[in-house]
Amino acid sequence: xxxxxxxxxxxxxxxxxxxxxxxxxxxxxxxxxxxxxxxxxxxxxxxxxxxxxxxxxxxxxxxxxxxxxxxxxxxxxxxxxxxxxxxxxxxxxxxxxxxxxxxxxxxxxxxxxxxxxxxxxxxxxxxxxxxxxxxxxxxxxxxxxxxxxxxxxxxxxxxxxxxxxxxxxxxxxxxxxxxxxxxxxxxxxxxxxxxxxxxxxxxxxxxxxxxxxxxxxxxxxxxxxxxxxxxxxxxxxxxxxxxxxxxxxxxxxxxxxxxxxxxxxxxxxxxxxxxxxxxxxxx
Amino acid sequence: xxxxxxxxxxxxxxxxxxxxxxxxxxxxxxxxxxxxxxxxxxxxxxxxxxxxxxxxxxxxxxxxxxxxxxxxxxxxxxxxxxxxxxxxxxxxxxxxxxxxxxxxxxxxxxxxxxxxxxxxxxxxxxxxxxxxxxxxxxxxxxxxxxxxxxxxxxxxxxxxxxxxxxxxxx
Numbered sequence: 178x179x180x181x182x183x184x185x186x187x188x189x190x191x192x193x194x195x196x197x198x199x200x201x202x203x204x205x206x207x208x209x210x211x212x213x214x215x216x217x218x219x220x221x222x223x224x225x226x227x228x229x230x231x232x233x234x235x236x237x238x239x240x241x242x243x244x245x246x247x248x249x250x251x252x253x254x255x256x257x258x259x260x261x262x263x264x265x266x267x268x269x270x271x272x273x274x275x276x277x278x279x280x281x282x283x284x285x286x287x288x289x290x291x292x293x294x295x296x297x298x299x300x301x302x303x304x305x306x307x308x309x310x311x312x313x314x315x316x317x318x319x320x321x322x323x324x325x326x327x328x329x330x331x332x333x334x335x336x337x338x339x340x341x342x343x344x345x346x347x348x349x350x351x352x353x354x355x356x357x358x359x360x361x362x363x364x365x366x367x368x369x370x371x372x373x374x375x376x377x378x379x380x381x382x383x384x385x386x387x388x389x390x391x392x393x394x395x396x397x398x399x400x401x402x403x404x405x406x407x408x409x410x411x412x413x414x415x416x417x418x419x420x421x422x423x424x425x426x427x428x429x430x431x432x433x434x435x436x437x438x439x440x441x442x443x444x445x446x447x448x449x450x451x452x453x454x455x456x457x458x459x460x
Numbered sequence: 461x462x463x464x465x466x467x468x469x470x471x472x473x474x475x476x477x478x479x480x481x482x483x484x485x486x487x488x489x490x491x492x493x494x495x496x497x498x499x500x501x502x503x504x505x506x507x508x509x510x511x512x513x514x515x516x517x518x519x520x521x522x523x524x525x526x527x528x529x530x531x532x533x534x535x536x537x538x539x540x541x542x543x544x545x546x547x548x549x550x551x552x553x554x555x556x557x558x559x560x561x562x563x564x565x566x567x568x569x570x571x572x573x574x575x576x577x578x579x580x581x582x583x584x585x586x587x588x589x590x591x592x593x594x595x596x597x598x599x600x601x602x603x604x605x606x607x608x609x610x611x612x613x614x615x616x617x618x619x620x621x622x623x624x625x626x627x628x629x630x
Contacts, residue, residue, distance in 0.1 A: 193544060193547075194544070196540075197540040197541075197543060197544040198540065199540075200539045200540035200543065201538055201539065201540035201541065201585070201589055202589075203539070204532075204537060204538050204539040204540065205538060205589060205591075208537055208538075218533055218539075221529075221530070221533050221534075222533055222534055225479075225530060225533070225534045226534075228475065228479060229479045229482065229483070229534070232476060232479040232480060232483055233479070233483045233486075236480070236483045236484070236487055237483070237487065240487045240488075303486060304482075304483075304486070305479070305482030305483055305485075305486050305534075305535070306482055306485040306486035306489055306493075307482065307485070307535040307536055308481045308482055308484075308485040308500050308501045308502070308535060309500060309535060309536050309582070310498040310500060310583075310592075310594075310599075310602070310603045311536075311582070311583070311586040311591045311592040311594075312535070312536040312537065312538065312586075312591065314535070314536070314537070315486070316482065316534070316535075342537065343537055350537060357592050357593055357594060385495055385594070385598070385602070386495065387495070388495040447493070448489045448490050448493050448494060449489065449490055450489070
């Protein structure tokens with residue numbers, strides 16, 4: 178009597194294991210594909226997004242109240258510091274406006290309507306974060322209805338945070354640059370070295386221990402100083418040029434034959450994201 | 461005589477818990493996700509666990525599969541990891557439960573084993589499919605330790621309310 182029962186159990190276990198791994202393989206295939214997720218997944222996630230917004234609202238409200246109480250205590254100090262910054266800020270803003278105007282006029286003269294730096298921005302708020310270490314993802318509140326496309330770069334108010342991985346009707350998933358996935362899309366970035374030359378490279382990974390991004394495949398390694406600003410280069414793909422990534426923290430020259438790595442301190446704080454902007458390139 | 465109220469309470473709580481995980485992770489991401497720690501919030505598994513121990517819920521395995529599917533689809537996009545892990549955890553819990561009388565401490569230890577197995581297996585599955593390259597030492601230090609601490613704390617806080625809820629309505 179014992180034996181057939183055991184066999185049935187074994188068969189069920191094996192079949193469900195095989196189905197699970199087939200599903201995993203299928204979903205990774207869909208993920209790496211350029212198009213949006215499969216039909217059923219799309220509908221399921223759109224429905225889930227609506228329910229999530231309902232669950233999210235009260236929790237967010239409570240945390241906002243407690244957050245504002247603790248903010249209140251820091252406000253005085255912050256105010257004093259910010260006042261100092263504000264004066265230089267105005268001057269910068271005026272300069273920025275003038276340059277923008279000039280840039281626009283020059284572009285018109287060249288009859289150049291779209292360049293690598295022009296993009297449409299779509300603002301969205303973060304509704305959820307994946308409770309899994311291995312997929313460092315957030316869910317944002319806009320989807321294909323708002324015009325978001327797969328592969329667009331996503332920035333917070335301080336700098337680049339990641340790339341859209343999956344687009345549903347009314348929400349989408351963003352994979353953060355701090356993810357460790359080997360198959361993740363890489364950002365093409367550049368920086369200006371001491372001689373005024375542009376150094377191109379790729380964000381090849383993320384160092385969890387030091388919280389720094391790793392830039393590899395660089396075209397030159399001379400005269401790169403700490404603190405140089407790194408921006409996206411807009412080369413090869415869907416990312417616009419000129420999104421701020423971070424500043425150079427250190428340059429590591431490795432032993433014979435191995436490529437040099439530049440460690441970048443990311444400008445954006447990945448642990449405290451509330452509102453993000455999707456930068457969709459115009460061309 | 462069965463009171464069918466559990467038929468509504470369990471699925472509602474399950475769906476609430478699924479989305480609560482992501483929301484809590486987002487709201488508390490300041491201290492949950494740092495370079496040295498990553499807390500994986502698992503309120504949905506706490507709900508299933510207490511239901512297995514105290515509730516008389518019909519079709520708990522299909523519901524666990526549903527929860528796993530939602531979890532995978534909405535949070536990770538890798539379908540199949542929690543889809544198979546949540547039902548597996550129910551089997552493991554039932555298998556251990558038959559040797560013990562349920563009490564606060566015994567269930568705490570079973571829950572500790574469950575969370576360890578759940579986190580370790582999800583790490584292993586992601587390692588196999590190349591979603592991560594983190595070493596085992598890093599995994600234990602950064603993910604497993606903080607996850608256990610947080611989830612056991614959650615268990616201690618929610619044990620009595622959830623137990624009473626399930627005993628009352630089933």
